[in-house]
Amino acid sequence: MSAVVLEKPPAPAPPAPPPVRRKGSGVLLGVVRRSVAVVALLAVWELAPRLGLVDRTFLPPFSEVAAAWWTLATNGQLATHVQASLVRSLSGFGLAVATAVPLGLLIGWYRRLADLLNPLLELFRNTAALALLPVFVLLLGIGETSKISIVFYACTWPVLLNTISAVRDVDPTLLRLARSLDLPPHRLFQKVILPASVPAVFTGIRLAGAVSILVLVAAEMVGAKAGLGFLVNSAQYNFAVPQMYAGIVTISAIGLLFNQVLVALERRATSWKGTS
Template sequence: MSTRFFRPRRVVESSLGIVLFLALWEALPRLGLVNAGYLSPPSAVLESIMELARSGALWKHLQASLWRSLAGLGIAIVSGVGLGLLMGWFARLERIVDPILQLFRQTSALALFPVFILFLGIGEGSKIAIIFWASFWPILLSTLSGVRQVDTLLVQSALSMGAGKRFLFLNVVLPAASPSIFTGIRLAGAYCITALVAAEMIGAHSGLGFLTLNSQEVFQIPSMYAGILLLAVVGLAVNALLALLERRFTRWRRGLKHGA
């Protein structure tokens, strides 16, 4: 049983690529094959991260980035899933709303950033808004697609047994659409980090995106790579959080099916 769930060979194979990448990254500047002024080795990047942690700057930047990304993504999840379910459930609402949504969907979040700044100012509101805008669309479209693709046989079977609309929605449509919904949410998690970097590089005084850009401008290259690396870690953390929520939601769905 233990070898079934824990396979050392798989762990080694999964880690091998990262280890080789880090070793190559460390070797290239150390051997003079790449200018160390442009490509800092991982050891120097790690030292920069430790220095940022000792000075307290790391926590300030990390806290600002996490707050913005989770706030924008959270608003996108609530509004995207809610609107997607409504549009999928009410065909007339979809016909009314879909044309204007298709128009807005083609508008880049970066193109709207000046508009967000104009209405919301240069503070947190505009940064959260751009993250929300980038994250909203994959959630909405995946939710709508999930509701549309619910097996009609399931719906007809529930109706034939006298299920009401509320029961049908909560116990048939929502569980059946949940895989597609979480696909959109996981995709939005990646988009939210991309939008976070853009938001923090314009008019920000904190955050990992600001740290990356500011370090490049003052030619503190190890700190620049530290910011890039930490952004990747934040992206992995957000993805892990969403994966945890997906597993918990799946357990709830399985329990609901067994109870029904």
């Protein structure tokens, strides 16, 4: 009777090394694609005044604006104005987020509270923040309090309304499933409502981040002695056009950086979506 010989299965092949070069080239290609439009804009900005397509008195070439920006940066003026604006903007923005997120969660969760406050919410959310700037100045003066308060007011509504909408728009299937497990209300709120609301809440926070810069710049043009809005306004009155555009470019760069920071925070807060 012949013996049966069992052959060993072939050893698995070692995993292939990760395509480092392809990944690096893909990242580089993505950066290049995202930069094409910006580079094209800067090229048009540089060439249009030099070719006489626009009056360089009112729109100087980008190289002159960059030189003015570098002068402001080296003599310390730009740092002073940026610091003043960031302190005001981040203070009002932080207070708005700390106030509007809990309030929005409560209003979205308790229907009776929402019915009670809804007329006031509709009234104030349709009142432009800059329209109330004279009121803030009259009540709080032209100091830091009025500027932080106007930023706080303007940032509150995007965060508050998006938070309320996020709580109300939670998937009903998730709520029914959670209630079928006999979860108490506080656990239902903690385990279902909060995680499902995070993306929409961060949408409101990102909108508020953009609003905090725009409203502050307008507020700093009235009764301020420092800040990017003051820099732009002062350069306009003194007909220092390159310095004016340097301030505008700085405002745009800060807004872009602020948005990228909020996007990174949102990805960390919603990392569970990628692993679910």
